[in-house]
Structure formats: structure tokens, C-alpha cells
Amino acid sequence: MDQVMHDQRPKLRTARDRARTEVTNEIKTVARRQLAAAGASALSLRSVAREVGMVSSAVYRYFPSRDDLLTALIVDAYHAVGAVAQAADRAVAADDLLARWLAVTSSVRRWALDSPHEHGLIFGTPVPGYLAPVDTIDPAVIVPLTLLQILAASAARGAAVSWAPRPIPTALEVELAGLRAGLSPSWAEASMLSDAAILQGIMAWTQLIGMISFELFGHLHNVIEDHETYFTHQMRNIATDLGLS
Amino acid sequence: MDQVMHDQRPKLRTARDRARTEVTNEIKTVARRQLAAAGASALSLRSVAREVGMVSSAVYRYFPSRDDLLTALIVDAYHAVGAVAQAADRAVAADDLLARWLAVTSSVRRWALDSPHEHGLIFGTPVPGYLAPVDTIDPAVIVPLTLLQILAASAARGAAVSWAPRPIPTALEVELAGLRAGLSPSWAEASMLSDAAILQGIMAWTQLIGMISFELFGHLHNVIEDHETYFTHQMRNIATDLGLS
DNA sequence: TGTACATCAGTGAACGCGCGTTCACTGATGTAC
């Protein structure tokens, strides 16, 4: 406990500080736009700098390297989908579980359609040589846990899954116990779920992202064209499968 | 009908022809290796040429541009997974549907683990500015149709899905009719499936690729580590869900 | 079977380009006394 602890004065912001966060945000905004235009691997510090109106070396005052800029965008993207999903969840009646399921899943799809390259950034091929740092873990988990909370509300009502779950291998039980233990208290309800329910939830999350990626990446060309109808239909099926009424 | 039709002599191969297909294959092999090392966006004609031992401009005798080389790799990759899936399907007893399901799905996963960058090439973020040409459609469809054939065998036995399917929107029915009509005769069995079964099949395919991508792209870090056990468990659940016994 | 011509694989130099990152610098803003 040294003096540093007392030294935080989080409010008093100098002009320099304000300018700094403003420029930081502008860089990220421009970078996001360029990402949307050309994809992650085409993101270049130089062209971002050009568009922001500064010399390329100046960007290094804000981000130590291109990868750090990418990381910031990834973290932002996770927060963005997470926020969208939570807002959608809160916008419908808490006890209408089917409505919550449909609201959350379709909000995630909407976000992805609106920001395809940000979706690709977090759910597509990882950028070669890039390793996601720890900061990305917490925000990455918002959407799946939001889905699990809905399942938890269903479980709390005593609803059962529609088919008898097969016995779960011990190895998986162990992992799931660890997973539960690692959850922050804000996700308490989700951590009360049975192993089978958690596995079903992860699967549903995988389906959600899989469907969106298929749509965005063009794997449904010549298969399904009315994506909206298809998506909603399948999500209702999954909801039935999950026992959400 | 002009003379050109008579002029095919598919067997008589000159030394030049043989050399040509050999060099073409060598270029693709090297490109595939570089893909595996650095990812699709890092694939460079020049470095491929360097490794093959020719000057960069010489590659243009074989592929008119970098994109065409990429297309060739994509087509190859689709054929590769397709072949693996079909071989796995044939390797087990045709009437053991659960075994076929598990064999096909786990062979697809194995292939992806063995060739992660080829998986990324076809199922990851599309290469920016790159548009898949028609040649990629047929091979792309082998894996999902192999899965549907298993469902078809199950349906032929009179097995029903485990939950009553909800009514299918007309828009989807129309699309599915078109899909069925577009299938080549070699997939005849699959085209006899009911709408609900086809939708379930597409969903299962989405789940399969989604799970593999999640594993490969690292979205299960800190969630599930024993991927093999997890995968098999979930695939068995899905098989149950699909009514495969 | 031999010759004349056409085809084609591969060369090497060049084009114009953009990239990430480093560095010594200037000048404005902030801080301690």
C-alpha cells in the first residue's frame, strides 16, 4: 500500500487528458470504418493516420503498435454486441422467456449484419500471429452468459429439457465445475444451471454464431435466401428444444 | 456442333502437358503449406514462386492472378473435406446410422484440425474483395449433403424427429422446393426428405462447422479444454435429437 | 525423317505501391515551488 493508491484523482481532467481520449476515440472510429471497408488484415496504421489527419508516427502516441489498435477494436466489438444483447434482453418482459430468447438472438444477428467486419473480427479467422490478450475474455462472455441466464430462469421454473440428457463424461463435469467456479458473481443465476443445461446453452450459442457466420460469410448462397425468415424459424425451433415456452 | 467437339483427345499427353500439371500441383502444394504457416491473407505469389524455385512472373503462366490461385486452393479444400467425409461414411456399416453420423462429423473435425488454415479458408472470414466463383458451389455441398443422406436413410426407416416440428413458413417451403429441384441426381435420397428434416439437417451442419470453428478459432478457451470429449458428447446429443439410433 | 514455324515455360528487370516502426526534433500544455 504505497502512496500511489491515494494518488488517483479520477475526475480532474486536464485539457490534455480530454484531448487524448478524444483523439484515441477518433482513431478507433476511423479504424473501425476502415475495417468495415476492407477487413481486418487490411487495417493499416498509416491509412488510419492519413484519414485522421496526422502523420503515421503520431499514432504511436496512442497505440504502441498495430496489434494493440486491433486489440482495442476487438474489445470494443465484444462490448458492443454484449451491450446490444443485454439491452434487447431487458426490453422485453422478464418472465416471457421465449420473447427474451428471440429478442437476444435476433439482436445479435442484427448487430452482426450492421457491423459485419466487427463480427468477422471476433468470430472469423483469427488474424495471423495475433493472440487475444486477457482483456478480451470478460467482454467475450457477455452474450453466451446472457443466453444462459434465460435458461436459468427457465430452470428455476422447473422446466425440463425435452429429451432425457445422456450421461455426461466425467472429464466434462470437471471442466464445467471449473467454469462455474470462475464466473463472476454478476452471473450467479447461470452458475446454478445443471451441467446438461450449460452444455445445451453453449451449443445454442454455437448455433447462433454459426448461423450468423454462415449468413454473413455466404455459405447459404444457393441454399437459403430469405435469411430473416430462416433465422427466426430456426431460433424458434431451438427455443422449443431448450424448453423455453 | 462444330469440329472442336471431335477434337478432344484426353489421353495423349505430351511431355509439356505432363510438366505443366506437375508444376501446377507443386505450386498449389507450396501455396497450401504457406497458407498453413501464415494464413490466407499472407499468401503471396512471390514467396510461393521463391519456394518453388522460379521467378515470380513465371507463376503467371499457371495462374492468371493471386486470386485464381486462391480459388484453386478453395476448390481443393472443399474437395478434400468432401472426400474425407464420404470415405468416413463408407467405412462403417450403411445401416448403423449413429455410427455413420459420428464417423462423418468426427472426420470433418479431424480434417479441420489437421488443416486449420484450409478450414479457415473456406469457413472463416472471406478474403476481402474476393468473390467465390461458380466452381466452388458443387464441392462445397458435399459435406452437408452427406449428412442429409444419413437423415434420409433414417427417414426411409420411418423414424420421426423427436419433437413435433412447428409449421414451416411458406417462404421457406418455396426455397426448399427450389433447393431440392437444383440437386444433382447423385443426391437423390436427400431430395426426398421432408422440409422439416432438411431444415434440421442444415442446422446440424451449421452446428458441426460452428463447433469446429469455435474450437479452432479459440472461442472455447477458458470454457472447454477437452475438445474431443466435448465434441463427441455434443454430436451424440445432436444425433439423438435427429432421431438417429 | 527432316525442316520451318508456332507455341509456350521461364527469365530478369522494372513499375509503382504501401506497409510498420524508429528517431531526433519542436512547440504547446501541465506542474512544482
Place this chain on the structure above:
DNA sequence: TGTACATCAGTGAACGCGCGTTCACTGATGTAC
């Protein structure tokens, strides 16, 4: 309130690099007669 010093944003030049593609060329292979 005023001064002296420290911090920091932004500049501009430079480094070394690799890229895709074009072009005129050489020399070997294939084809027609």
C-alpha cells in the same frame, strides 16, 4: 501570481521491406508438311 522545468502530442524524414503485375526476351518443346 509568476517562473523554471518536465511532460507529452505531433512532425517529417528515413529505414528496410515485400508485394502484384507487366514486359520484352530466350530457348526449349510441339506440330504441320
